[in-house]
Amino acid sequence: MFSLKFVKFSFLLFYVILYTKADTTSIKAIDQLDKILKYPGWKNLNDVHFIKYYDINHYLQNQIQTPTKFYKCGQKIRVLTIYLGCTYAKVMVNLFTVINNVLINGSIYIEELINIIAILIVPIATFMKSAMDALDLLHNKPWATFKKNYKYHYMISPLLERIGNILDKLNDPGILYNYRSTKFCTFDIVNIFSKSIINDLQYETEPFCEFVLYDKNELWNKWIQEYNAIINQGVKLIFFTFLTIKIKDYIKTVTIEKYFQLGFKFDPITGETFVPTREELIELELEFKAIDQEPPTSIQIENH
Structure with a gap:
């Protein structure tokens, strides 16, 4: 009898501990979500009209204005992660469309173009992936652990990782060997990669993201007009210098508005991004005030 009661008590204690742990984790996630959504950057995200999740349209303003309920916490994490993915996808489409247009126009600055990808685009892609990961990890079943054939797989994040790894592809001896007989081997690699990234980003966002209507060439066309206006005033300016x-x-604007002003915290020691706790949010606010709204940690750019 004693043994049976002891076994029953042990099972009961196990489930109490398990429930308490899950409950505590959820309460922490709720607190982090509600606090981070107080940052003004979320209200300024205007690239996406709404996102679709389980065939339901979700609007960002509703997520911001509605306090997180215990039973809705997991869904809210998913929705915000998708919103972030859609927003970051548009940024990457804009950037690689510019790269692609430079290549189409017969750029002779291929090495300079690679440097732009290496020192500017790769770091921002890494920042974006880390922000998505920080949100994803608040969920008790992170998408990053799911199989690729899952209906709602971890959209966009693997593509951001692929962008971050482009330098490995450019430095791959096997790839360079295969293109050795081709005069513009590096040009071809960058050209194929850019087109592939744009197509894959558009393919992955189609089921989830209802974008505010935009032209992917909008950024490129705007910059061309600005450059022509400068040249027409008699100013001598190399186009690639202007483009850089x-x-x-x-990228600086994107980093501030779509990363730091969303409340994400960057740890320069570990190189990781995380969603701050209440105490860390207070610290982050002080950092913003100290630097007059500039991000507390900037992307490190090395000269090559």
């Missing part, structure tokens, strides 16, 4: 400045400014 515009890409730097664009």
Whole structure:
């Protein structure tokens, strides 16, 4: 009798501990979500009209204005992760459309173009993936652990990782050997990669993202008009120099508005992004005030 009661008590204790642990984790996630959504950057995200999740349309404003309920926490994490993925996808489509247009126009600055990808686009892609991962990890079943054939797989994040690994492809001896007889081997690799990324981003976002109507060439066309206006004033300016400045400014703006102003915290020691706790949010606010709304940690750019 004693043994049976002991076994029953052990099972009961196990489930109490298990429930308490799950409950505590959910409460922490709820607190983190509600606090991070107070940051103004979320209200300023205007690239996506709504996202679709389980055939239901979800609007960002509703997520911001509605306090997180215990039973809705998991769904809210999914929805916000998809919103972030859609937003970041548009940024990458904009950037690689610019790269693609430079290539189409017969760029002779292929090495400079690779440097732009290496020192500007790769770091921002890594930042974006880390922000998505930070949200995803709040869920008790992160998408990152799911199989690829799952209906709602971890959209966009693997593509951001692929962008971050482009330098490995360019430095792969096997690839370079296969193109050795081709004069513009590096040109071809970058050209194929850019087109592939644009197509894959559009394919992955189609089931989830209802974008505010936009032209993927919008950024490129705007910059061309600005450059022509400068040249027409008699100013001598190499186009690629102008383009490099515009890409730097664009990425800086994206990093501030779509990363730091969303409340994400970057740990320069580990190189990881995480969703802050209440105490860390207070610290982050102080950092913003100290630097007059600039991000507390900037992307490190090395000169090659």
